[in-house]
Amino acid sequence: MIRFDHVTKKYPGTTRPALNAIDLEILRGEFVFLIGASGSGKSSCLRLVLKEEKPSTGSIHVLGQDLGTISNRKIPYFRRNLGVVFQDFRLLPNKTVYDNVAFTLQVIGKSRGYIQEAVPDTLKMVGLDGKAQRYPHELSGGEQQRVAIARAIVNKPQVLLADEPTGNLDPTTSTGIMTLLERINAGGTTVMMATHEAAIVDQMQRRVIELSAGTIVRDERHGGYATSAVPILAVGPESVAAAAPATSAVPTSTMSQPLYVEPEFNDEVTDAAAAVTAAAQAVQPAPAAPPAPMTGSMIRPLLPVARHEVPEQLGLAEKLGLRGPGENNDQSNAQEVGPTK
Ligand SMILES: Nc1ncnc2c1ncn2[C@@H]1O[C@H](COP(=O)(O)OP(=O)(O)OP(=O)(O)O)[C@@H](O)[C@H]1O
Numbered sequence: 001m002i003r004f005d006h007v008t009k010k011y012p013g014t015t016r017p018a019l020n021a022i023d024l025e026i027l028r029g030e031f032v033f034l035i036g037a038s039g040s041g042k043s044s045c046l047r048l049v050l051k052e053e054k055p056s057t058g059s060i061h062v063l064g065q066d067l068g069t070i071s072n073r074k075i076p077y078f079r080r081n082l083g084v085v086f087q088d089f090r091l092l093p094n095k096t097v098y099d100n101v102a103f104t105l106q107v108i109g110k111s112r113g114y115i116q117e118a119v120p121d122t123l124k125m126v127g128l129d130g131k132a133q134r135y136p137h138e139l140s141g142g143e144q145q146r147v148a149i150a151r152a153i154v155n156k157p158q159v160l161l162a163d164e165p166t167g168n169l170d171p172t173t174s175t176g177i178m179t180l181l182e183r184i185n186a187g188g189t190t191v192m193m194a195t196h197e198a199a200i201v202d203q204m205q206r207r208v209i210e211l212s213a214g215t216i217v218r219d220e221r222h223g224g225y226a227t228s229a230v231p232i233l234a235v236g237p238e239s240v241a242a243a244a245p246a247t248s249a250v251p252t253s254t255m256s257q258p259l260y261v262e263p264e265f266n267d268e269v270t271d272a273a274a275a276v277t278a279a280a281q282a283v284q285p286a287p288a289a290p291p292a293p294m295t296g297s298m299i300r301p302l303l304p305v306a307r308h309e310v311p312e313q314l315g316l317a318e319k320l321g322l323r324g325p326g327e328n329n330d331q332s333n334a335q336e337v338g339p340t341k
Pocket residue numbers: 011012014017018036037038039040041042043044045194
C-alpha cells in the first residue's frame with residue numbers, strides 16, 4: 001500500500017537530511033502513528049507519500065504505483081486516492097460547510113446529482129448534518145476539523161493522511177476526532193497520522209513509527225508514545241501483515257451511518273467501538289493482502305537512486321489532489337483558512 005525503499009530527503013540549502021535512508025511498509029487497512037520530536041521528519045514523510053515532495057534518493061510506492069514514474073500531469077489523478085487533513089484545517093473561509101465539502105467533488109468533475117447525494121451523506125457521517133449552511137467561522141475548532149475530514153473522505157480515498165489533526169483542539173474534542181478517524185479506518189481506509197500527542201497514541205495502541213533526526217528508531221505494532229529509552233524494534237513484515245484488517249475502502253453510499261458521536265456521550269476510542277462500527281457498516285471483506293516476503297527485517301537492498309527536481313508550488317486544490325498544477329485555476333477558491341478560534 002505504502003512502501004519507502006531506502007528513502008533519503010534532503011531539502012535544498014540544508015546540511016542534514018530530513019529523512020535518512022528510510023525503509024518502511026504500511027499495509028492496506030493499517031492505522032499508523034508517526035511520532036517524534038519536532039523536526040524529526042514526520043511531515044516530510046507525509047509530503048513524500050502525497051508526492052508534494054520528491055525523495056533525494058530511494059523510491060516510494062503508494063497504492064502499487066512507483067511515485068518516481070508518475071508525471072506531473074498525472075499527480076492530481078494519483079492524489080484522488082488520498083485524503084489529507086491538516087492541523088490548521090485549511091477550509092475555504094468564504095464557502096459554507098456544504099460547499100467546502102462539495103468543492104472536492106466539483107473540482108474533479110462529479111455530477112451535480114452525485115454531489116447532492118454524497119455531500120449530505122458525508123456530513124451526516126461526521127456529525128455535521130445540521131450545519132451544512134454554516135461558514136467556517138461559525139463553527140468550533142472540532143467542527144471545523146470534521147468539515148476538513150468530510151472533505152478528505154467524500155471522494156472515498158483509500159488512504160487518509162493526517163498531519164497533527166488534533167494539534168489545535170482540546171482533549172475532549174480530540175477524542176471525538178480520533179473516534180472518527182478510527183471509524184474511518186474500520187471501514188477499510190488506511191490512516192497515517194503524524195502527532196505529538198502522547199495521550200492519544202497511548203490510548204489507541206496502534207502501530208507506532210518513531211522518527212528521530214530523520215531515521216526510524218522504533219516501529220511497533222501496538223505501541224504507546226515512546227521515550228528515547230524504548231529499544232529499537234525491527235518489525236518484520238509478517239507481523240504487520242497479520243495486523244492489517246482484510247477490508248477494502250467502503251463506498252460512501254454504504255457508510256452513511258454517523259461515524260461521529262459527540263464525545264460527551266461517553267464515546268470511548270476502543271477497538272470494540274471500531275469493530276461494532278465496521279459490522280454496522282457491513283464491510284465486505286476483501287481478499288487478504290498477499291503475504292510480504294518473510295525477511296523479518298526493515299532493511300532492504302539499496303535501489304538505484306534517482307535525482308529529482310525541486311517540486312512546484314501548488315495551490316490548495318492541487319495539494320488535495322483535485323486539480324493538476326496550473327490547471328483551471330480559480331483564484332476565488334485558492335485562499336486557505338486556519339483555525340478561526
Ligand atoms: N521546505 C523545507 N526546506 C528546508 N528544510 C525543511 C523543509 N521542510 C522541512 N525541513 C526540515 O526538515 C526537517 C524535518 O522537518 P519536518 O517538517 O518533516 O519535521 P516534523 O517532524 O514534521 O516536525 P514538526 O513536528 O515540528 O511538524 C527539519 O529539520 C526541517 O527544518
